[in-house]
Amino acid sequence: MVGRGRSWPDHVRIINQSKGTVVAVRAAVARSAWDRGRGLMFRKSLDPGTGLVIDPCGSIHSMWMRFPIDVLYISRDDAVVRADTAMPPWRIGPLFAGGRLVIELPEGTIATSQTEFGDRLVYEPAR
Numbered sequence: 001m002v003g004r005g006r007s008w009p010d011h012v013r014i015i016n017q018s019k020g021t022v023v024a025v026r027a028a029v030a031r032s033a034w035d036r037g038r039g040l041m042f043r044k045s046l047d048p049g050t051g052l053v054i055d056p057c058g059s060i061h062s063m064w065m066r067f068p069i070d071v072l073y074i075s076r077d078d079a080v081v082r083a084d085t086a087m088p089p090w091r092i093g094p095l096f097a098g099g100r101l102v103i104e105l106p107e108g109t110i111a112t113s114q115t116e117f118g119d120r121l122v123y124e125p126a127r
Helices: 033-038 109-113
Strands: 011-016 021-030 050-054 069-075 080-087 099-106 121-125
Touching (some): 021 109, 069 109, 080 109
Parallel strands (some): 021 050
Antiparallel strands (some): 069 099
């Protein structure tokens, strides 16, 4: 497992441990200030099975984005504290002061992976 103060690989596989489902097969990890600030801006799409883990992060925006995204807000103990589906472009998400990270995913991923409030996630290096 990765995260929790340890170094992250460039890409991770995200598993919903509570449901036994895969949230992302290959999600990029944004750790630098530049990568976290840029996020998914200016991209044309986000392929199924991919995503972006922003660590640390307590809030996001979807300015300059061209497509809706699903968003998971994750606590310090890797629990989902909020799940927003189909966040449209040009929005500002809520602030979670106690949040650890945010995961941006293709629209429909939350429903497909059956992820909901309280679920625990684990992260593995992606292949």
